[in-house]
Amino acid sequence: MDKNLGYLISRLAIGLSFFGHGLVRLPKLDGLSKWMMGQFEKSILPDALVLPFSYTLPILEFVAGLMILIGLFTRQGLLLAGVTSLALIFGTTMIENWEALPSQLIHVAFLSILLAYLPYNSYAVDKILKK
Template identity: 65%
Template structure:
């Protein structure tokens, strides 16, 4: 993988996460109610679903923004992968098999980018490292 390929993949997954978070931030309460409704018949207690449903859009937005600008890239990739793992777990609990492929693809992007993190040349991380 070269630095341009890494940049395109980082921007792609970053924009996806950023967009997911951005559209949900404007309707946070409605998104939370929707998510709680989806999990009402699952084994997860509402006391776990509610805080996660409010945190998810904020985390998606932040991970996306960090990846777009290339700041704390490795940590953002790790957090993004953790988010996907949690979403995959939840998706399987409610048997939402249609959402699973998208989440697995996102997880795959995070894994590939983590594996090739040394190609992260077009990023604020690099600019800050060279100045410090």
């Protein structure tokens, strides 16, 4: 029981982080995109990659966060958040924003642990649907 509750608290924490990131960015997509384009101006990444990612990122964060929060398709939500985090880590290294890297690595560590301990995901919509 304690492992299930521990899993729930960890899942809610990482889910809230992704959900919150997406939620606050969705209403200001244009501003986020302009900021991100400016950040990557001198990187080797082409605008053709940065621009669509800048508009897609908040949607990915919001959807992954929501899935993780409610425990619906939890595994897929964790994987979506993980792939999104890997893309962010790649971008962060391309602009040498080393201050942002530890936070992103912590997110990946949490996501990896949650994936490894998925059988403890007892308090989730996934469990209700399996019955």
